[in-house]
Amino acid sequence: MGIQRRQVAIAVTVILVAVVYVFITGMSETMVYYYNVSEVAERRVELTGEAMRLHGQVVAGSIEKDDTGLVHKFLIEEGGQTVPVVYRDLVPDTFQDLADAVVEGSFDADGTFQATFLMAKCPSKYEAETDYAQFREAGVVVPVQGR
């Protein structure tokens, strides 16, 4: 290997080492556990303050807005367990009853999940295997979707 080729190899190595460093620090500083509601509902006290992502379905009728429309309190449910969530920012249009929601944040001392980030997916037509046969019985109607 000539001296020039060695220089190239060194430069490549330097870049790769730098990238690995950024990778590892980036990961260790930003990764959080991803739980379903049923995995943490009963461990809320021990998990207080620990950052995580939490997945569940928005309980129908549980969404409460304050006057500003920017603070949302609601329940999310999964595996028969339910936890209360507070989120203080604009919610996406897809956030509604029965939406699949992922919230990021942590539990406070009261066991309420204080969310700083919220993702919601419509109770989508792609997920629901709607049983269209039932609509036939009711006559010709617009099929209502849902799960």
Next chain:
Amino acid sequence: MRELGQICLVLSLATAGYAVAASLLGARRLSAGLIQSGRNAVYATTALVLTAGASLIYLLVTDRFDALYVVQNSRAAMPVQYKVSALWGGMEGSLLLWAMILGIYSGVVAYQNRRRHPALMPYVHAVCMVTTGFFVSLMLFSANPFLPLGFTAADGQGMNPLLQNPAMAIHPPNLYLGFVGFTIPFAFAVAALVTGRLDTTWLHSTRRWTIIAWLFLSIGIILGAQWAYVELGWGGFWGWDPVENASLMPWLLATAYLHSVMIEEKKQMLRVWNVLLIIATFAMCIFGTFLTRSGIVSSVHAFANSNLGPMFAIFLALVLAGSLGLVAYRLPELKSEGKLDAVLSRESSFLFNNLVLVVACFAVLWGTMFPVITEAITGTQMTVGPPFFNRVNVPIMLLLLLLTGVGPLIAWRKASLPSLKRAFATPTATGVVTLGTMFYLGVRDFATVMAFALAAFVTATILQEFWRGARARGSATGEAFHRALVSLTWRNKRRYGGYIIHIGIVCMAIGITGSSSFQRETQATLLPGQTVDFAGYRLQMGDLELYDSSGVQVVSAELLVFQDGEPKFRMWPQRHFHPGPEVQPTTEVAIWSNMRHDLYVVLAAWDLDRGSATFKAYLNPLVKWIWIGGLVLVFGTVICMLPDRSAEVGARNY
């Protein structure tokens, strides 16, 4: 019509299968007749898949609510353009669109090369038809767009109103035109590997295809970002969602490929690397489609858990095993002829560019798949969010920006000190002055300062290239400067088109940096006549109205915006309630945009009795630069694609 579509799909699977068999057999037996027959079968497949697509469009446009897909994705009251775009609104239809586009590409490539590359073409046909056959099989065995409902519904469920947006209507086809387009260079690479014709022929014949695919993918990504920005109402344009990442990853690899092929054409280097890159790009396109279709990673817009996952996984495994096996088989013949001479040379700057792009792709892949990886290893899912992607990608992109400036100017083989000085004195000075100015203006964030300084540096290198080139040409031919500038570009389309693309990228980098580093936000609840001051603007609440707009209930708040005490313009942030089985609300953001910033206002809540409304307002600096950068990029790419007077000129100029 439904039956016609179904029959066409079944027949197209048969013709695709025949095309593969005839082509492979014809190539082995050197039978021109069989090869021709295989080519005809490709044309037949194209026609059949397109007819299937046309039938589905017909069903959608004529409101045939006895077809399940139409009921699920369309509604009688929808405007006709959205009925057409419902073709790709659902999973079954988007698979059909994939197959249609691949059908068109395969047909065109077969026709274009009907008298060229007789050894390669049978294999190109075979690869295209295997891929088409795969997508048709997905439809026939798992996600059929032509299923009957069993009775006739009065109306359909309609498309998600969030998708009823011009950018969103044309975003998926663009993305697919890009994704699918990489099948062609991949097919040529496989053909070259199988036949052992490993010279640069396959690179030359796929260069334009690669650029076309890259162009559409770029447009698709930019439109997706624009849709997210105007439609989702969270003030940003990129959220590192798995579906967004799925489109970015092949783009990064394809960008690397577009650069490294130049090295192979010029210096016969990096041959194994190039083949691997195009294989990886194609695999990433399939993987991206898989990612959005399988529900393997939870995402805002993923189509959920379908049984397509295993089929995609098997196809992907076959693609990788087959093509990597071929590379291993040809490895001795693929060994590079050229050698890398020095760190300071164009070759090595391209090498670094490739390294950085591939690493960026890997970082995005890693972050996207992190929950899956950690679950496989530890049993618990862990996720990394936007902070991870930003932390990792910001330094990578800064490095890339630097290389964008350095690469095109540095000499081949080994750059000498005087040549470096000549090339980089002015750009470096420009960068340093920008850096100083940013610092003087009080910007202290390292990445932000560097991004602007590097943007200035790159812009200066490119302008200098145009300036020197045009002046040299002017003095040689006696043309005036502006004429020389045009003819210079015209005679070296690939080179100067590439520079124009780089300018587009710089504009986008400026926009991305500005909007992510300096975004400001506020919120306020206002009664009519009340005001709030925000970022040099005074927003005064006017009337709050509720009205019906062709079936859509609209809540609209009027804001009068003052600047320096003068009333300047009005904004109407709105909320729309779309009728349907379930009322779907959509946020309609009001955006006032200029080159310096966007004023972006969202209507968060309202009280019709009191006439009050709550707003969330963002000031997003320099966002317009992203969209302008996108247009510049498209312009530059089109210049690159225009045919040169002779193909030889184009090849020599780089």
